Structure formats: C-alpha cells, structure tokens
Amino acid sequence: MDAALRPIERKIEEDVPLTIEDGLTLYRTPDIHNLGRIARAAKERKTGKNVYYVLNRYINSTNVCYAGCKFCSFAVDEFKDREHVVRMTADHVFAQAIATGTNFNQIHIVGGHDPRQLSLDYWVPLMRRFKEELPHVQLSLFTAAELEYMAKRHRLSFPQIVAELKAAGLDNVNGGGAEIFAEETRKKICPNKVSSESWLAIHEELHRQGIASNATMLYGHVESLEDRVDHLVRLRESQDRSPGYNAFIPLAFHPDGNELNDCGPTTGLDDVRTFAVARLMLHNFDHVKAYWMIQGLKVCQVALHFGADDMDGTHGSTDEEMIYHSAGTQSGQYVDDREFRRLIEEAGFVPVRRNSTYDTFPHDWAPPAAAREAVGEAVGAL
Ligand code: V47
Numbered sequence: 047m048d049a050a051l052r053p054i055e056r057k058i059e060e061d062v063p064l065t066i067e068d069g070l071t072l073y074r075t076p077d078i079h080n081l082g083r084i085a086r087a088a089k090e091r092k093t094g095k096n097v098y099y100v101l102n103r104y105i106n107s108t109n110v111c112y113a114g115c116k117f118c119s120f121a122v123d124e125f126k127d128r129e130h131v132v133r134m135t136a137d138h139v140f141a142q143a144i145a146t147g148t149n150f151n152q153i154h155i156v157g158g159h160d161p162r163q164l165s166l167d168y169w170v171p172l173m174r175r176f177k178e179e180l181p182h183v184q185l186s187l188f189t190a191a192e193l194e195y196m197a198k199r200h201r202l203s204f205p206q207i208v209a210e211l212k213a214a215g216l217d218n219v220n221g222g223g224a225e226i227f228a229e230e231t232r233k234k235i236c237p238n239k240v241s242s243e244s245w246l247a248i249h250e251e252l253h254r255q256g257i258a259s260n261a262t263m264l265y266g267h268v269e270s271l272e273d274r275v276d277h278l279v280r281l282r283e284s285q286d287r288s289p290g291y292n293a294f295i296p297l298a299f300h301p302d303g304n305e306l307n308d309c310g311p312t313t314g315l316d317d318v319r320t321f322a323v324a325r326l327m328l329h330n331f332d333h334v335k336a337y338w339m340i341q342g343l344k345v346c347q348v349a350l351h352f353g354a355d356d357m358d359g360t361h362g363s364t365d366e367e368m369i370y371h372s373a374g375t376q377s378g379q380y381v382d383d384r385e386f387r388r389l390i391e392e393a394g395f396v397p398v399r400r401n402s403t404y405d406t407f408p409h410d411w412a413p414p415a416a417a418r419e420a421v422g423e424a425v426g427a428l
Contacts, residue, residue, distance in 0.1 A: 048077035069275035085322035085353030102359035111158025191223030221260030253290025302374030325353025
C-alpha cells in the first residue's frame with residue numbers, strides 16, 4: 047500500500063475533513079486499488095450496500111443560449127443557425143414528459159439561457175400543471191446559471207426567485223453551471239456565466255428555503271488538479287454553511303464540436319480516480335452519482351467500486367438528451383431500470399429506486415390511476 051494513503055485513511059475513518067494536500071495526494075497516488083478500497087469503504091459507511099437509481103424523464107427544453115461557454119457544443123444562436131433551434135412550447139414539454147407513461151418519479155429539465163423561454167411566465171404554469179396532474183413526480187429543474195438569468199430578467203433577488211419557484215412546486219435544482227470554481231480557470235472557459243460566488247449563494251438560498259440541490263464539477267479540460275480539489279473543498283464548505291446538497295456528480299468533459307476540442311476526452315482511470323477523490327473529500331455529501339450518459343455505463347458500473355452510490359436514472363425511449371450527444375458521448379439515449387438493476391447487482395450492491403430527494407420505492411411501484419388518465423389527452427399535443 048502507498049504509505050501516503052495511511053494517514054489519510056485514518057482521517058477518513060475519524061470523519062476528519064481532508065485538506066487540499068490530502069486531495070492532491072489521493073489524485074496522484076499510483077495505488078489505484080487502495081484508493082478504490084478506501085473510497086468504497088467510505089461509501090459503505092454512508093449508504094451500506096445500496097446503490098440508487100430513479101425512473102426519470104429527461105428534457106432539454108431549449109438549446110438557444112448566448113452564454114458562449116467554450117466547452118459547450120449544445121448552444122444554438124437562433125439568428126445564425128435557425129434550422130438547429132429546439133425550443134419547446136410548455137404543452138410540448140408536458141406531452142414529451144408523459145409520452146411513454148406516467149410511471150416515473152422525477153423530471154429533469156435543463157436548457158440554455160433563452161430570452162424567450164427562461165421566464166416565470168413560461169415556467170410557473172407548467173410547473174403547476176405537473177404538480178396537479180402528476181403529484182408523484184418531483185421537479186428537478188434548472189441549474190443555478192438559469193436561476194441567476196431568470197432573477198436578473200425579472201429584477202428579483204435570489205431569495206425572491208427561489209420563493210416564486212418554490213411556490214410553483216420546485217423540488218430540486220440540478221447541479222450544472224458549477225463547472226470549475228477557481229476564478230482564473232472559470233474566466234477561460236465560461237466568462238459570461240454565473241460567478242462561482244453566485245452559484246454557491248443560489249444553492250445556499252435554495253437549501254435555506256427547503257429545496258434540495260445537486261452539485262457538479264466539469265473536469266478534463268484546461269483545469270489543474272489543484273482547481274479540482276479546490277472546487278470540492280468549496281462545495282464541502284458550502285454544505286457546512288447551508289446543508290441541502292444531495293448528490294455530487296463529476297462531469298467528464300466531452301470535446302466534440304466545441305472550442306476546447308484540443309482537450310480531453312478523459313480516461314477511464316481519471317474518471318474512477320475522480321469518483322474516489324470526490325467521495326473522500328466530500329465527507330458531508332450523502333451521495334456521489336455516476337451518470338451513465340456522461341462516463342458510459344461500463345465506467346459507471348466500475349465507479350461503484352470507487353465510491354459512487356447512484357447511477358442517476360432512466361430516460362424515456364422518446365427522450366432526446368442534447369448536451370452530451372452534441373459533444374460526442376458514446377452513450378445511447380435510453381437505458382431501462384432492469385439494466386440498472388442488473389449492473390448494480392452484478393457489482394455486488396443492492397439496487398434501490400428513489401426520487402430526487404431520495405425517498406425510496408419498491409422497484410415495481412406504480413402511480414395511482416388518476417395520473418395515468420392524464421396521459422391520453424396530453425400526448426395528443428405532441
Ligand atoms: O453545466 C456542457 C456540462 C452541465 C459539456 O444534477 C458538459 O443530477 C461535458 O446540469 N462536456 C449541465 N459536460 C448538465 C447538468 C447535470 C448533468 C448531470 C446530472 C445533473 C444532476 C446535472 O453540462 C453544464 C456543463 O458543466 N456540459 N457541455 C461538455 N462538452
């Protein structure tokens with residue numbers, strides 16, 4: 047065993063937060079097997095043998111965006127590239143969500159900074175409709191970048207925009223927009239996006255008002271290992287100040303079709319190391335998520351032995367994810383829950399169905415009949 051890991055393992059067993067130096071030692075150790083063993087033990091102290099998944103619908107409701115992030119292959123300028131614009135009406139979003147039935151517990155929607163769609167006038171009635179017709183579905187909507195954009199547009203403070211969306215039924219905010227907090231690097235990859243300080247302030251406000259959220263880190267582009275570890279420490283401190291993050295999701299950079307295409311892609315070893323380091327640095331986060339669409343199902347299954355305890359979820363067979371598919375992911379669009387259960391069981395863990403806030407369900411749970419009746423009418427709007 048790499049001797050440098052021993053004192054770190056002792057700290058982890060005593061739940062002492064790791065330092066930046068510890069994080070760098072974990073990233074640099076050649077002893078990948080012991081790194082995985084220590085991260086898996088930390089995961090098992092938190093969630094035992096459970097590995098979570100969610101029956102989910104995934105929608106990118108608009109790809110119109112003027113933020114100009116250098117890593118993005120998804121954004122479209124509606125004036126220069128009209129034929130590639132995807133901008134769904136609210137009826138279309140609802141119909142798309144239930145196109146393959148109502149047996150799902152989460153709808154995950156993110157989109158661009160689209161001046162025509164990113165407003166309370168569009169979202170509040172749609173959110174209310176989801177809550178009325180599908181009360182068993184949790185709304186996992188937006189990222190902090192979208193929330194900041196909406197707040198500015200409506201001239202509302204962060205507490206005010208959060209209160210409006212909470213009243214409309216928001217359950218959870220997605221972890222995107224965090225990218226890399228280190229300011230010098232952030233300036234190079236997303237100079238026009240929400241600042242690190244505001245990203246953290248928005249999530250902390252969400253938590254104060256009782257809305258859960260996730261956190262991400264975009265890695266494998268121009269950032270340094272120091273930037274990555276600094277990012278994890280800032281998240282850990284944010285969770286201490288205002289608890290409410292459920293899961294951390296490492297986002298592996300995908301290089302196709304964007305301005306950073308001379309970076310990446312990440313390697314399998316960098317991916318599993320990142321899961322392990324995240325699990326060990328974020329001692330106050332309950333979950334580390336391995337999202338199949340990002341690192342691929344095979345790496346995500348292996349990640350369960352490097353500290354991950356969540357595989358995110360299904361997409362419906364009619365869902366079309368665009369952020370990763372425009373940037374070169376090799377993952378398909380659709381995985382069903384039987385496949386998750388097979389992968390989790392084969393890895394030696396127990397599959398557990400959840401919703402966005404980690405309430406759990408039997409794998410064959412189904413929604414009440416009233417929700418099923420809504421389907422017929424709304425699918426006609428597609
Ligand atoms: O912030 C964009 C990333 C994020 C690329 O909360 C890219 O469960 C890699 O919010 N290569 C949005 N990443 C996605 C997001 C998300 C994803 C998975 C789980 C959750 C969750 C949230 O997508 C952006 C950005 O970091 N992204 N382009 C790219 N080329």
